[in-house]
Amino acid sequence: MHIETEAKFEIEPAELGAIRARFLKLGAIPVSGPDTEENQLFDYADGRLARSGCALRIRSYAGQSLLTFKGPVQSDPLLKKREEIETLLEGGEALKSILGRLGLVVSFDYRKTREIMRYQKGSEVFQICFDQTPVGCFVEIEGSGEGIKQLAADFGWTHFITKSYIDLYQERQ
Numbered sequence: 001m002h003i004e005t006e007a008k009f010e011i012e013p014a015e016l017g018a019i020r021a022r023f024l025k026l027g028a029i030p031v032s033g034p035d036t037e038e039n040q041l042f043d044y045a046d047g048r049l050a051r052s053g054c055a056l057r058i059r060s061y062a063g064q065s066l067l068t069f070k071g072p073v074q075s076d077p078l079l080k081k082r083e084e085i086e087t088l089l090e091g092g093e094a095l096k097s098i099l100g101r102l103g104l105v106v107s108f109d110y111r112k113t114r115e116i117m118r119y120q121k122g123s124e125v126f127q128i129c130f131d132q133t134p135v136g137c138f139v140e141i142e143g144s145g146e147g148i149k150q151l152a153a154d155f156g157w158t159h160f161i162t163k164s165y166i167d168l169y170q171e172r173q
Helices: 013-026 092-101 145-155 165-172
Strands: 002-011 029-044 055-061 064-074 080-089 104-121 124-133 136-142
Touching (some): 002 013
Antiparallel strands (some): 002 080, 002 136, 064 080
């Protein structure tokens, strides 16, 4: 079982270039993007996955599609931690048909522009995502809890966002 640990930090769109440049100067390596990322969340008509804190998502980005199951968020005041099971998809449209036959429907869909970098600090490896959305510009960091906290401190970020993009979209639109 993989536990994803992440935090988001909202930045001003005008800051994006300088923050990106700072990560590059520190040795971050561009992995993909910027590219449009499309996300479709699936749930039963009664919303039982969302009510249980779980999510089933198909994400399309950089020519690939992934099916992801996310378990309930674990309690942490600063970081978002949850079980994540993910697999690469072939035939995403066929899978959507299968999910439909199982009674799942698209409960929410959204897009964002995402750029992904890999950053290593000592033995710790981070995934850094620069996300431009209709509801704000964010830097999302995945790694260990202590590593994320230290990296946030290095950048002077103190406001940890643990909400999902779905929550942010629903609050801000």
